[in-house]
Structure formats: C-alpha cells, structure tokens
Amino acid sequence: MNKVPPQREYFLDSIRAWLMLLGIPFHISLIYSSHTWHVNSIEPSWWLTLFNDFIHSFRMQVFFVISGYFSYMLFLRYPLKKWWKVRVERVGIPMLTAIPLLTLPQFIMLQYVKGKTESWESLSLYDKYNTLVWELISHLWFLLVLVVLTTVSIVVFRWLRRRQTRARKRFFEHVTLGQLTWLFLAFGVLYGAIRRTIFIVYAPILSDGLFNFAVMQTLFYVPFFVIGAQAFINPRLKALFTTPSPWCLVGAVLGFIAYRLNQQYGSGDAWMYETESVITMVLGLWMVNVVFAFGHRLLNFQSARVTYFVNASLFIYLVHHPLTLFYGAWITPYITSNTLGFLAGLVFVIGCALILYEIHLRIPLLRFLFSGKPLRQPEKAQVSAS
Incomplete structure (x- = not known):
C-alpha cells in the first residue's frame, strides 16, 4: 500500500471527462x-451517420485504458478489500441509482412512444426479463463492466504487482507500438473466434442482455483495461502513448475507413461482428496514442472549469440518455433540418443536464447516489486563541 498520492494526471482526467461527454x-x-434506434428522424443524414460511427469506433476503448490506469493507481494506494469496496461503490451505486430513477422511467416512456404497451403482456416471462435487462442496463453497461473488471482485477492486479518485484526483463518495458499492434490484432481475432464459437454452439445466448454485457463486453475490454494498468506501471509505455506517432494517426484513419466499410456492407448473418472486433481492437489501440498525445499536449493543466466538468461528467452522462430520447420523440419531428435538429438537441440536452446537475449538488442524498462517494461531515470550525 502506498499512501503517497502520485502527481495528478490532469490530461487523463480531462480526456476521461470528454469521452464521457461525447456520449x-x-x-x-x-x-x-x-442506424435504427429507439427514435429516428424521417430522413437520415450522411454526415451525422459518419460522425456517429467515428465516435463509436474508439471512444470506449480509450475510456477503459484510462479506467485501468486509475484503477491500478488506487490499487496501490488502498488495502485490497478497501480498494475493491471503493471502486465498486463509485460505479455500482450510480448504476443501481440510475435504474429506478432514469432507465425505468425511460423504458416506460418508450413503450408509449413506440405503441408497445399492449404487446408487453403477450411476451413470455424470459422475454420480459431479457427486454428489461436490455432496456434498463444498456445505457449503463460500462458501469456493470467496470464492476466485473474490478472484481476480476483482484487476481490480475495482484499478479501484476508480484511481477513488478521480479528483477527480470519485462515485455512492456521494451515494447513498441508495432508489437502492440500485432498483440491487439491477436486479441481481436481471439475475441472474434470466441464469439463465432458461441454463435455456432448456442447462438441464442448472444441475444441475452446480461450475458452480452457481463461476459462479452467484459472480454472485449479486458485488454484495454490491463494495458491501462501497465501504462501506470511502466513509464516507458505511458510515454509511448503520449508521444505523437504519425503511423498511429495514419493507421487510425485507415482503421476507421475499414470500420465504416464493414458497417456499410457487412452482414450480421455473416462475419460482420467478428470483423468489427478485429478492426475496433486495433483501431482502439491506435486511437489511444492519438488521443493521449493530443490530450497530453493540450489538456495537461489545472483549471476550475475543467475540474467542474470532470466532476459533472458521470452525472451528465447518466441523465443525458432519457433527455435525448425525450428530445427525439417529441421535439425532433418539428425540426425539418437534421443539422439544425442536431445542434438544437445539443443545446437542449446539455442545458437540461447542467440544470439537473446543479440541483442534485444541493441535495446530499442525490450527490451520494450519483457519485458513490460517502457524504462528508461538515468540519467543525476551529477557534484559535489570540
């Protein structure tokens, strides 16, 4: 256990907040x-489709690298049981809070928007359960994955710490971006092989919401979570990510083109999802370099405004989803321009989310439920004798 806090990584805090707010x-x-969603405009926009695919192709891979980095930092700071408790509370309590307060009302609203209230009774018991899992957790899936990864990391992080004490050559102290590319390509192929095997053996399990979130999503993001922890352990690996690489930039552009072509011409009945896993695994690695290098150069400073959005990012992410669906269901139909509708949606959702955030700051119970952080007792005023 190390009680001395490391130097604050302002650029990583900022990147994590921006990735959250990009939602x-x-x-x-x-x-x-x-793309077909809960609510859609009458006519799709090609540039907003491209913009949407761009964000989706890399955002969560980079997010889980940062999560692994900070998770290992806290792992070294706290005893094991306290570390697990702190990490699970920080993500588990907001997730459990959001289900009854946000995603359940959102689900009920969508039933009326889509006119499916009458068909609910005709579903089987399992279909009702599975529908609720998909609808109530889909927006919160990354919090569930973080709970699973934190639990799995009890073993993984202890193994990594033991390796640090061994005086021998370690792979990540001498690795290159080229070697990492081949490694993550292998991870992508392995994940695709696992998914294809499950599809052949028992395809219906892939449609199970809880299995998809807790198992498949966790399997995909494990390499990014672990490489984030390795970046904290090995300064050279961290420097590799924060140093701009023209090859990673070019690779990211080509990777996104491949991702978009797979989205456009791939078929879910064929190898589309397996191909996507290979592309996004490698693309995510390259974008870690692009985003970290960009953030380290432009965002590595302390600012009250940045700190505000860092603290607000999780709450804003949690509440923005029902706000977006409300906007899409009842306001979008009255705006004929897709671009204008998109911009108006940003103003509406961000504005409402910030108002709700300020309200929740003034209610101690809500602050605890949406942050997972224990409420601090007000400090007693100290009276000094003069």
Whole structure:
C-alpha cells in the first residue's frame, strides 16, 4: 500500500471527462443517422451517420485504458478489500441509482412512444426479463463492466504487482507500438473466434442482455483495461502513448475507413461482428496514442472549469440518455433540418443536464447516489486563541 498520492494526471482526467461527454453528441447524432434506434428522424443524414460511427469506433476503448490506469493507481494506494469496496461503490451505486430513477422511467416512456404497451403482456416471462435487462442496463453497461473488471482485477492486479518485484526483463518495458499492434490484432481475432464459437454452439445466448454485457463486453475490454494498468506501471509505455506517432494517426484513419466499410456492407448473418472486433481492437489501440498525445499536449493543466466538468461528467452522462430520447420523440419531428435538429438537441440536452446537475449538488442524498462517494461531515470550525 502506498499512501503517497502520485502527481495528478490532469490530461487523463480531462480526456476521461470528454469521452464521457461525447456520449451526448453520439446519441443525438444517432437519432439522425442511418442506424435504427429507439427514435429516428424521417430522413437520415450522411454526415451525422459518419460522425456517429467515428465516435463509436474508439471512444470506449480509450475510456477503459484510462479506467485501468486509475484503477491500478488506487490499487496501490488502498488495502485490497478497501480498494475493491471503493471502486465498486463509485460505479455500482450510480448504476443501481440510475435504474429506478432514469432507465425505468425511460423504458416506460418508450413503450408509449413506440405503441408497445399492449404487446408487453403477450411476451413470455424470459422475454420480459431479457427486454428489461436490455432496456434498463444498456445505457449503463460500462458501469456493470467496470464492476466485473474490478472484481476480476483482484487476481490480475495482484499478479501484476508480484511481477513488478521480479528483477527480470519485462515485455512492456521494451515494447513498441508495432508489437502492440500485432498483440491487439491477436486479441481481436481471439475475441472474434470466441464469439463465432458461441454463435455456432448456442447462438441464442448472444441475444441475452446480461450475458452480452457481463461476459462479452467484459472480454472485449479486458485488454484495454490491463494495458491501462501497465501504462501506470511502466513509464516507458505511458510515454509511448503520449508521444505523437504519425503511423498511429495514419493507421487510425485507415482503421476507421475499414470500420465504416464493414458497417456499410457487412452482414450480421455473416462475419460482420467478428470483423468489427478485429478492426475496433486495433483501431482502439491506435486511437489511444492519438488521443493521449493530443490530450497530453493540450489538456495537461489545472483549471476550475475543467475540474467542474470532470466532476459533472458521470452525472451528465447518466441523465443525458432519457433527455435525448425525450428530445427525439417529441421535439425532433418539428425540426425539418437534421443539422439544425442536431445542434438544437445539443443545446437542449446539455442545458437540461447542467440544470439537473446543479440541483442534485444541493441535495446530499442525490450527490451520494450519483457519485458513490460517502457524504462528508461538515468540519467543525476551529477557534484559535489570540
């Protein structure tokens, strides 16, 4: 256990907040994209479809690298049981809070928007359960994955810490971006092989919401979570990510083109999802370099405004989804321009989310439920004798 806090990584805090807040333009652009969602505009927009695919192709991979980095930092700071408790509370309590307060009302609203209230009774018991899992957790899936990864990391992080004490050559102290590319390509192929095997053996399990979130999503993001922890352990690996690489930039552009072509011409009945896993695994690695290098150069400073959005990012992400669906269901139909609708949606959702955030700050119970952080007792005023 190390009680000395490391130097604050302002650029990583900022990147994590921006990645979280990118969920707002991602979901609003989803309304106007060619992808089928809960609510869609009458005519899709090609540029908003492209914009939506761009965000989706890399955002969560980079997010989980940062999560792994900070998770290992806290792992070294706290005893094991306290570390697990702190990490699970920080993500588990907001997730459990959001289900009854946000995603359940959102689900009920969508039943009326889509006119499916009458068909609910005709569903089997399992279909009702599975529908509720998909609808109530889909917006919160990354929090569930973080709970699973934190639990799995009890073993993984202890193994990594033991490796640190061994005086021998370690792979990540001498690795290159080229070697990492081949490694993540292998991870992508392995994940695709696992998914294809499950599809052949028992395909219906892939449609189970809880299995998809807790198992498949966790399997995909494990390499990014672990490489984030390795970046904290090995300064050279961290420097590799924060140093701009023209090859990673070119690779990211080509990777996104491949991702978009797979989205356009791939078929879910064929190898579309397996191909996507290979592309996004490698693309995510390259974008870690692009985003970290960009953020380290432009965002590595302390600012009260940045700190505000860092603290607000999780709450804003949680509430923006029902706000976006409300906007898409009842306001979008009255705006004929997709671009204008997208911009108006940003103003509406961000404005409402900030108002709700300020309200929740003034209610201690809500502050605890949406942050997972224990409420601090007011400090007693100290009276000094003069």
